[in-house]
Amino acid sequence: MLPHRDRSALRKIEEELAASDPDFVAALSAGAPPVRSRTWLATLILADITVVLMIVVGLLAGSTGMFLWGLVMVPAFVWIHRSILTRKRDHTADDAKA
16 A cells, blocks of 8 residues: 555646546556457458468469459458447547547
8 A cells, every 4th residue: 555645646647647638548547458359359460461461472373263362352351440440439439428
C-alpha cells in the first residue's frame, strides 16, 4: 500500500492527464484487447501473408493454379478487413456516445 502522500501525487497526475488528453486516458482505461481477438488478428495477418506468397510464387514458378487461388482470395480478405474496421469504428462510436 502506498503512503497517503504518494497516493495523492498519483491522483493529481491522473487528473492532469485526464484534463490534458482525454483520448489517451480512454485508451488506457479500455485495456488490452482480449486474447481471442489478438489471436484472430494474428491468424488474419498470417493468411494475408500466405495469399501474397501464393501470388508471388505462382507468378515466379509459373504455377497458374497457385496464382489464381491467390487472386481469388484477395477480395475475400479485403472484405474481411473492411468488416473488421467497420465493427471497430461502430464500437468506438458507441463508446464515444456513452
